[in-house]
Structures are given as C-alpha cells and as structure tokens.
Amino acid sequence: MTLPDGYRFRPLTEDDRRLVVELDAWAFPTSSETDDVLGVPSPLSWDRTTGIEADGFDGLAALHASYPFTGFQVPGGTLPTAGLTWVGVHPQHRRRGLLSAMIDQHLADCMDRGEPLSALFAAEAAIYGRFGYGRAADDLRLQIPRGAELRHVPGAERHTVRIEAASRDRHGALVDALHRAAGVAPTGAPGLNRPGWAERETEELQASYWADPPMYRGGREPRRIAVVELDGEPRGYATFRRKHAWENAGPRGTVLVGEAVALDGAAARTLWGVLVDLDLMAEVTIAFLPVDDPVQHLLLDPRAALPRTPDNVWVRIVDVPAALAGRTYAADVDVTIAVTDMRLPGNAGTWRLQATAWGPAKAERVFEDPAISLDVRELGAAYLGGMTLASLAAAGLVAEHTPGALARASAAFAWPVKPVCSWVF
Numbered sequence: 001m002t003l004p005d006g007y008r009f010r011p012l013t014e015d016d017r018r019l020v021v022e023l024d025a026w027a028f029p030t031s032s033e034t035d036d037v038l039g040v041p042s043p044l045s046w047d048r049t050t051g052i053e054a055d056g057f058d059g060l061a062a063l064h065a066s067y068p069f070t071g072f073q074v075p076g077g078t079l080p081t082a083g084l085t086w087v088g089v090h091p092q093h094r095r096r097g098l099l100s101a102m103i104d105q106h107l108a109d110c111m112d113r114g115e116p117l118s119a120l121f122a123a124e125a126a127i128y129g130r131f132g133y134g135r136a137a138d139d140l141r142l143q144i145p146r147g148a149e150l151r152h153v154p155g156a157e158r159h160t161v162r163i164e165a166a167s168r169d170r171h172g173a174l175v176d177a178l179h180r181a182a183g184v185a186p187t188g189a190p191g192l193n194r195p196g197w198a199e200r201e202t203e204e205l206q207a208s209y210w211a212d213p214p215m216y217r218g219g220r221e222p223r224r225i226a227v228v229e230l231d232g233e234p235r236g237y238a239t240f241r242r243k244h245a246w247e248n249a250g251p252r253g254t255v256l257v258g259e260a261v262a263l264d265g266a267a268a269r270t271l272w273g274v275l276v277d278l279d280l281m282a283e284v285t286i287a288f289l290p291v292d293d294p295v296q297h298l299l300l301d302p303r304a305a306l307p308r309t310p311d312n313v314w315v316r317i318v319d320v321p322a323a324l325a326g327r328t329y330a331a332d333v334d335v336t337i338a339v340t341d342m343r344l345p346g347n348a349g350t351w352r353l354q355a356t357a358w359g360p361a362k363a364e365r366v367f368e369d370p371a372i373s374l375d376v377r378e379l380g381a382a383y384l385g386g387m388t389l390a391s392l393a394a395a396g397l398v399a400e401h402t403p404g405a406l407a408r409a410s411a412a413f414a415w416p417v418k419p420v421c422s423w424v425f
C-alpha cells in the first residue's frame with residue numbers, strides 16, 4: 001500500500017532525534033520532558049529508522065524502526081530477523097493508512113536485507129494480525145507472595161549469591177553471556193534452544209538497556225542485580241527494583257523483577273529463593289518469563305502466584321521457503337502446505353516441506369493439491385513451536401485436506417522448549 005497524497009517517507013538520522021522523541025510522545029503519552037528523554041541513550045538503529053512527513057505539518061506524522069536480530073532463535077537454530085519497533089502515528093494523522101504503508105515498507109526492507117522473519121511486541125493485540133503477524137509466543141507473569149515455598153533442588157545449596165547495584169561496567173559481559181547461553185541451551189541439552197529469544201545485539205540497545213534514569217523508575221530504587229555463582233562461576237542473574245510501602249499491617253513493599261535467567265534448576269532455585277525473601281517486601285512481580293520457566297515447577301503453590309499468560313512475541317514470515325527451511329523440526333515430516341498471503345504474493349502458493357527429525361529441512365514450491373492450508377498469519381503463529389497447528393485447526397484457522405497430515409505436521413512444528421522473548425523491544 002502506498003502513502004496517501006501529501007505524505008512522504010524520509011529516512012531519519014541521529015540529527016532527527018528530537019523529532020523522533022516528540023512523535024513518540026504523541027503516540028505513547030508520557031509525563032517526561034523531551035529534553036530529559038534526549039539525555040538518555042536512544043536504542044534505535046538509525047539506518048533502520050524511517051519517518052513520514054506530511055504537507056503543511058511541522059514535525060513527523062509517523063515513524064517506524066527495526067532492530068537487527070542476526071541471531072534470533074528459531075527452533076534448532078537462528079535466522080536473521082527484523083525486530084519491528086517504535087511504530088507510531090501522530091493522532092492527527094491516524095486511520096489514513098500510514099501504518100499500512102509503513103508495514104509494506106518494512107516488509108520490503110526485510111526482503112532486501114535478507115531477513116526472512118519480522119518479529120514484534122504489539123502495543124495492542126488487535127493491530128498486527130491483519131498484516132500477517134501471528135501470535136507466536138505467550139509469556140508467564142507472576143505475583144509471588146513473600147516467602148513462597150519452593151521445592152528443593154539438589155545442589156542448590158552449593159551456590160552463592162551476590163546482590164549489587166547493577167552496572168554495565170561490572171555486569172554487562174556477565175549478563176550478555178548468561179542471557180545468550182539461556183537462549184542457546186535453556187535446559188543444558190544441546191540442540192534444544194529457546195525460540196523467540198533475542199539478544200540486545202547493537203551498541204545502541206546495550207546503552208539504552210543499561211541506562212537507568214530516575215524518570216523511568218516509577219518511584220522504585222535504581223536497578224539491582226542478584227548474581228548466582230557456583231565455585232565463582234556465574235550461573236544465573238536477576239535484575240530487580242524494590243519499592244517501599246508502609247501500610248496499616250506494616251511493610252508491604254514490592255519487588256519488580258526485570259529479567260531472571262538461570263542456566264539450570266539448582267541456580268534457578270537459588271535465585272528465586274533470594275527474590276522471594278527480601279526484607280520489607282510483600283510480593284515479587286515478574287513478566288516475560290517463558291510459560292515453561294522452572295519457577296512454575298518450583299513453586300509449591302503456583303496458584304498463589306496468580307499466573308497470567310498474555311501474548312509475547314508476534315512473528316511475520318517474510319520469506320516462506322527460507323523460513324520453512326531455516327528451522328529444525330521435532331519429527332520427520334513431508335507435507336504440502338498451501339499458504340495465502342495478502343501482502344506478499346511471493347509467499348502465496350503451495351510449498352512442500354521435507355525434513356527429518358532434528359535434521360535438515362528443505363522447502364520448495366509445488367503445483368499440486370495441498371495436504372494442509374493456512375494463512376501466513378497462522379504459519380507465523382506456529383513457527384516458533386509454541387502454538388500448535390492442531391490448536392489453530394481446532395479454531396478453524398488451519399484446514400486439513402489429507403487425513404493424518406495435520407497430526408504429523410503439528411507434531412513436527414511443535415518444539416519441546418516454549419518460545420519467549422525476555423525483554424520488550
């Protein structure tokens with residue numbers, strides 16, 4: 001879709017940062033002053049940031065950007081992925097097709113850059129399905145009461161814990177290494193990675209992540225970190241901020257955990273043992289955990305932690321054959337899949353996927369009746385292995401034409417480790 005008359009795209013540079021911050025404040029209302037925001041490092045990759053200008057209008061009418069995730073985890077490997085972000089349209093210019101034009105521009109850019117996938121966090125869940133993005137992962141959010149009992153894990157007692165003021169100088173390398181390891185081998189078993197896991201790959205993302213301006217703390221303390229070690233080697237960490245509160249019953253502070261990562265069950269047990277037992281705190285809240293995170297097995301009373309599982313990362317398949325061939329499958333599969341795609345006609349048609357379990361895969365266009373059919377949105381939803389094709393078929397969104405094909409394809413597309421991205425981009 002092209003831009004309406006009177007609008008034009010303009011590549012943005014760092015010199016446009018004030019315009020970007022001002023537009024962003026129109027799209028996402030904030031009490032922060034523009035000058036204060038300008039004092040904080042920007043996470044944007046400027047060569048992937050594009051604005052829209054309008055005739056007779058000062059400032060930007062709209063904006064979108066993407067992050068380069070060269071190592072985005074997909075089942076059994078990684079694929080170059082564009083992390084779509086900072087999508088915003090000025091309220092005066094909304095519902096005229098600017099987002100639609102930006103998505104088409106973004107998908108064309110992905111094609112040009114050789115990124116078979118685009119991924120995003122949706123500000124509102126109803127926005128992106130129409131553009132072919134599927135809800136590919138959910139995450140687990142918990143409110144764990146102080147003192148929640150945890151099951152014993154052998155070896156946990158051998159770990160030690162450091163609790164410190166978080167800083168990039170002191171903890172940047174440690175956090176990166178553990179975060180990467182948790183994406184590549186969350187269970188320790190080779191080949192079983194965590195689909196959806198993205199690292200903060202660019203210097204801009206790193207600088208932005210570690211910046212800790214008081215205006216973004218919401219009345220909480222500066223960022224803290226708990227590091228779990230075994231024989232002096234880091235095995236897990238959690239970033240967190242406490243907030244003090246005195247109520248009639250006494251201290252009722254809350255701990256907001258940013259990211260909790262552990263390389264095995266014993267380290268996870270130690271980490272959570274610390275988080276649920278901080279003085280003066282009544283509750284620990286966390287979001288963006290995988291729905292199969294160890295903590296939901298370790299909590300003796302998981303119900304008391306009020307679990308919720310809203311949508312996490314959404315995936316848009318930009319290049320169907322590259323994406324199909326670019327992941328590993330959990331079962332042997334030889335299936336023909338008819339795909340519809342309203343925005344990228346090159347994806348439409350029937351594709352034959354052939355793969356051996358945990359081995360190589362290939363995909364090629366064929367001209368024959370398909371065994372199953374679906375829209376590219378559903379393929380994106382199933383792609384990371386978190387949503388099954390069977391469940392999408394139960395909702396009437398995937399059709400089976402050859403008996404047995406759905407069961408086999410669904411088993412092959414599923415993945416033993418649930419997808420998630422641990423931070424919002």
Ligand SMILES: CC(=O)SCCNC(=O)CCNC(=O)[C@H](O)C(C)(C)COP(=O)(O)OP(=O)(O)OC[C@H]1O[C@@H](n2cnc3c(N)ncnc32)[C@H](O)[C@@H]1OP(=O)(O)O
Binds near residue numbers: 028095101120121
């Ligand atoms: C990955 C990220 O960055 S997520 C952040 C998204 N940004 C925000 O939420 C900030 C506040 N909102 C906005 O800036 C804008 O309203 C946007 C970006 C959500 C939409 O931009 P617009 O230019 O108004 O969208 P556009 O006119 O292209 O609409 C395309 C279609 O999507 C629909 N749509 C747009 N926004 C929404 C929404 N929030 N919920 C449901 N449908 C929506 C429109 O109704 C339209 O449908 P139609 O084709 O059936 O008529």
